Amino acid sequence: QQKVQQSPESLIVPEGAMTSLNCTFSDSASQYFAWYRQHSGKAPKALMSIFSNGEKEEGRFTIHLNKASLHFSLHIRDSQPSDSALYLCAVNNSAGNKLTFGIGTRVLVRP
Amino acid sequence: DPKIIQKPKYLVAVTGSEKILICEQYLGHNAMYWYRQSAKKPLEFMFSYSYQKLMDNQTASSRFQPQSSKKNHLDLQITALKPDDSATYFCASSQWGSSYEQYFGPGTRLTVL
Numbered sequence: 001q002q003k004v005q006q007s008p009e010s011l012i013v014p015e016g017a018m019t020s021l022n023c024t025f026s027d028s029a030s031q032y033f034a035w036y037r038q039h040s041g042k043a044p045k046a047l048m049s050i051f052s053n054g055e056k057e058e059g060r061f062t063i064h065l066n067k068a069s070l071h072f073s074l075h076i077r078d079s080q081p082s083d084s085a086l087y088l089c090a091v092n093n094s095a096g097n098k099l100t101f102g103i104g105t106r107v108l109v110r111p
Numbered sequence: 112d113p114k115i116i117q118k119p120k121y122l123v124a125v126t127g128s129e130k131i132l133i134c135e136q137y138l139g140h141n142a143m144y145w146y147r148q149s150a151k152k153p154l155e156f157m158f159s160y161s162y163q164k165l166m167d168n169q170t171a172s173s174r175f176q177p178q179s180s181k182k183n184h185l186d187l188q189i190t191a192l193k194p195d196d197s198a199t200y201f202c203a204s205s206q207w208g209s210s211y212e213q214y215f216g217p218g219t220r221l222t223v224l
Contacts, residue, residue, distance in 0.1 A: 004153070032210055043201060043215040044154065051210060088154060097142060097205065098167055099213060101154040 002027045004091055006102035013109055019076040021105050023089030026070065032092035033065055035074045038104070039085045047087075048074070079109045114138045115216035117202050122221045124192050131178075132187040132219045134202030142166075142207040143185040145177060146215075149198035160185055161207040192223045 003026040013019050021035070034049035048063045050056050050072065055064045060079075065072040076083055086106050090099045118133040136143060145157040159167040163179040176188045189196060199218045205211040 034212070043217050045215065046212045049212065097144070097159050097161075097207060097211075097213075098156045098169065099146075100156065103151075103153045 002030070002091060002093055002100040004089060004100050004102040006087075006089055006105050008105060009103075010106040011108070013079050013107065015079060015081060015109055015111050017079050019074075019079045019083065019107055019109070021074045021076075021087050021089070021107075022071065023073065023091075023102055024071050025091045025100075027091070027093065028067065028070065030091045030093070033063075033072045034090045034099075035061075035063060036088040036090055036101075037085045038088060044088055079107075081109045081111050083107060084109045113217070115202060115204060115214060117200075117216040117219050119219060120217065122219055124221065124223050126192060126194060126223060128192050129188065129190045130192065130221070132189070132200050132202075132221070134185050134187070134216060136183050136202070136204040136214075136216070138204055138214060140204040140206055140214075141182070142205050142211075143179070143183075144203040144205075144213065145185065145187050146201045146203060147198045148201060148218075154201070157187075158185075166207075189221075194223045197221060197223045 007022045035047045036044040038044040060077045062075045086104045089102045115136045142161045148154045158177045178186045199220045201218045202216040203213040205213040
């Protein structure tokens with residue numbers, strides 16, 4: 001059964017700094033890797049996803065995937081107070097549409 | 112306009128009772144899901160449906176029964192409620208396929224006393 005773990009559990013970063021979040025998974029046949037952001041009391045919302053090894057950048061956000069080491073990460077450049085939220089990594093199973101989530105990293109960006 | 116509607120937003124129930132959580136999506140997706148999120152636990156997959164057919168069930172208990180009366184509806188009936196069922200239940204939808212983003216509804220927060 002897929003195991004997804006995130007680190008760190010929580011993070012406080014100053015405004016303008018880089019935020020780096022990590023996610024490891026156990027099923028090497030996984031095909032889809034995503035980061036979701038969840039503000040307090042709201043629904044999770046997809047930020048970015050990646051399918052193959054490498055890096056993908058969208059605005060201030062960069063996702064990096066290394067399938068061999070069963071690891072992917074999210075980096076947020078120039079962090080803003082509005083980036084304060086719970087960040088969830090998600091991996092799909094190799095057979096279909098079930099997303100397995102990590103427990104999340106709570107990020108607080110201090111002005 | 113909200114694209115995924117969940118009703119009610121908050122629900123309080125007594126142990127042993129039965130409740131139905133409603134979900135409707137207006138994104139034109141052919142797949143719908145239920146997830147559960149409780150304190151100190153990851154967001155947890157429960158069910159997936161595609162074209163109104165059950166595709167995957169990861170819920171051990173038969174007390175949780177999804178019901179799909181229309182292709183854009185997927186309700187969740189929970190019977191014999193227990194305090195441990197207290198959680199926020201999220202409905203989600205997507206096109207069926209492993210590479211499609213899943214969109215989540217606002218959730219129903221269930222408290223069982």
